[in-house]
Amino acid sequence: MKKILSVFTLACLLLASSFAKAQSPVDIRINEVQVSNVSGLQDENGDRCGWVELFNTAYGMVDVAGFYLTDDKANPTKYMIPKGNTATQVPLRKYFILYADGQPNKGVFHMNFTLDGVKNLYLYSTDGTTLLDEIELPQMGADQSYGRYVDGEGKHEPINWSKQSARKNSVDKKIAEDGGFSILNHPTPGSTNVTTRVETKSEKMKDMDPWGGILAVTAMGTVFLCLIILYLCFRQIGKRAIKKQAEEKAAKNAPAAPAASAAKIPADGAINEEIIAAIAIACHMYQNGVDSGIHDVESNVLTFNQDLLRNSPWGARSLTLKQDPGK
Numbered sequence: 001m002k003k004i005l006s007v008f009t010l011a012c013l014l015l016a017s018s019f020a021k022a023q024s025p026v027d028i029r030i031n032e033v034q035v036s037n038v039s040g041l042q043d044e045n046g047d048r049c050g051w052v053e054l055f056n057t058a059y060g061m062v063d064v065a066g067f068y069l070t071d072d073k074a075n076p077t078k079y080m081i082p083k084g085n086t087a088t089q090v091p092l093r094k095y096f097i098l099y100a101d102g103q104p105n106k107g108v109f110h111m112n113f114t115l116d117g118v119k120n121l122y123l124y125s126t127d128g129t130t131l132l133d134e135i136e137l138p139q140m141g142a143d144q145s146y147g148r149y150v151d152g153e154g155k156h157e158p159i160n161w162s163k164q165s166a167r168k169n170s171v172d173k174k175i176a177e178d179g180g181f182s183i184l185n186h187p188t189p190g191s192t193n194v195t196t197r198v199e200t201k202s203e204k205m206k207d208m209d210p211w212g213g214i215l216a217v218t219a220m221g222t223v224f225l226c227l228i229i230l231y232l233c234f235r236q237i238g239k240r241a242i243k244k245q246a247e248e249k250a251a252k253n254a255p256a257a258p259a260a261s262a263a264k265i266p267a268d269g270a271i272n273e274e275i276i277a278a279i280a281i282a283c284h285m286y287q288n289g290v291d292s293g294i295h296d297v298e299s300n301v302l303t304f305n306q307d308l309l310r311n312s313p314w315g316a317r318s319l320t321l322k323q324d325p326g327k
């Protein structure tokens with residue numbers, strides 16, 4: 001059972017990956033066209049001619065081999081993009097150039113018709129009947145090109161998206177009145193059509209502050225603010241260092257605390273009053289018949305056992321004592 005589930009899971013993953021990588025012909029758009037090329041793009045032979053640029057709006061590779069390009073709707077299969085060349089595999093958000101010189105024998109991607117006098121261009125799918133995109137060409141001068149001013153965006157042939165593609169470019173919902181096409185400032189074969197000059201930050205600042213007052217105040221304010229922060233930081237560090245030095249100096253100069261006085265032992269070996277009292281009490285208890293097994297808890301009371309301590313130094317000394325210490 002587990003083996004069957006594993007095989008089923010693997011099959012589902014392979015199927016999902018195939019759908020994820022599936023190409024969609026409707027993602028290809030006619031992006032830019034140049035009719036009169038005098039000083040622009042050269043082909044592989046070094047010659048100049050009109051050209052057509054296709055753009056892959058998808059986020060996956062699309063193979064344009066077998067697509068048809070024509071200037072006559074009555075003849076949708078006028079020129080077919082050759083098959084069997086990996087160059088027809090257009091990566092995501094990339095461009096594909098066709099040379100419109102009417103000489104297909106000069107190269108693989110040379111069309112069999114020119115763009116002279118052409119009013120419309122049509123792009124058909126590999127079936128030769130599904131119209132993918134079309135563009136209406138205006139009158140253009142030498143070295144001018146016409147195309148979408150934002151790559152892949154703008155008007156295109158409406159397609160039933162639910163049947164043809166799982167992805168619809170959201171920008172297609174907002175199409176300008178000109179359809180998103182215009183005569184471009186500069187021809188851009190094989191690169192983005194966005195040629196609008198981007199204003200730099202310094203240029204924006206110049207427009208906002210032509211005399212440089214705001215910039216000067218901002219710069220000087222930043223410098224002084226940093227200096228103030230550094231001053232406060234070093235001031236606190238200095239105060240702490242001075243305080244620590246003062247504490248160390250005071251501790252060094254302070255007199256040493258007197259050590260705890262140890263119990264003084266007479267230098268001459270004389271016995272003090274406490275020892276004499278302890279010995280007297282012990283002797284008194286022994287003389288008056290106090291139980292020899294008794295042991296008082298007082299630390300200054302000595303207990304003697306005549307039998308056990310007879311041979312000890314105390315016992316030997318006790319034998320020399322008189323029965324009545326008062327006599």
